[in-house]
Amino acid sequence: xxxxxxxxxxxxxxxxxxxxxxxxxxxxxxxxxxxxxxxxxxxxxxxxxxxxxxxxxxxxxxxxxxxxxxxxxxxxxxxxxxxxxxxxxxxxxxxxxxxxxxxxxxxxxxxxxxxx
Amino acid sequence: xxxxxxxxxxxxxxxxxxxxxxxxxxxxxxxxxxxxxxxxxxxxxxxxxxxxxxxxxxxxxxxxxxxxxxxxxxxxxxxxxxxxxxxxxxxxxxxxxxxxxxxxxxxxxx
Numbered sequence: 651x652x653x654x655x656x657x658x659x660x661x662x663x664x665x666x667x668x669x670x671x672x673x674x675x676x677x678x679x680x681x682x683x684x685x686x687x688x689x690x691x692x693x694x695x696x697x698x699x700x701x702x703x704x705x706x707x708x709x710x711x712x713x714x715x716x717x718x719x720x721x722x723x724x725x726x727x728x729x730x731x732x733x734x735x736x737x738x739x740x741x742x743x744x745x746x747x748x749x750x751x752x753x754x755x756x757x758x759x760x761x762x763x764x765x766x
Numbered sequence: 767x768x769x770x771x772x773x774x775x776x777x778x779x780x781x782x783x784x785x786x787x788x789x790x791x792x793x794x795x796x797x798x799x800x801x802x803x804x805x806x807x808x809x810x811x812x813x814x815x816x817x818x819x820x821x822x823x824x825x826x827x828x829x830x831x832x833x834x835x836x837x838x839x840x841x842x843x844x845x846x847x848x849x850x851x852x853x854x855x856x857x858x859x860x861x862x863x864x865x866x867x868x869x870x871x872x873x874x875x876x
Contacts, residue, residue: 681861754814757811762807
């Protein structure tokens, strides 16, 4: 079956512009996570959606970052007024369930964002 | 100090060697995850375990909850095993989001 998909695969933007990154999780997966991997650094958590619950935004690095998940499926991560330090690979993952159990997470291929 | 510490950071082996990557963590967890990241960036979940030992092909993962330590072993290593191996933990109380180690870059030479 189809895995997690993300678009675009690469995005080059000028400093100060807004960008939107999209994630299509595996059908039926109720939990969706956004992570970031900066060059030469490890992976870090950004935001988590579980069903209709309020998202856990505790990992967002600044108020320029926001995300939404429409209809419990597709998610969009928006970065406003991009800065060079936002350059990273943004990864989306989904799993069957976040709360009440631990399930394997399936990762998308990522979006490589370069801010010039 | 990171919540998840991996060692070694880099590992070079000859084809056929037995490989061990270690992971220590400092908090109570619900599950420990081992992930593989190939050049090009794709991440694949190898194991998720909360106790004991799991085996898949040439890969074995173990965890000692009391000592807060996990190991990933690769038997009869092959050049195609070359990748970054990442240890991560999750907690039900945190929505099962992953907290990652820095990763171990493994290179297996023919």
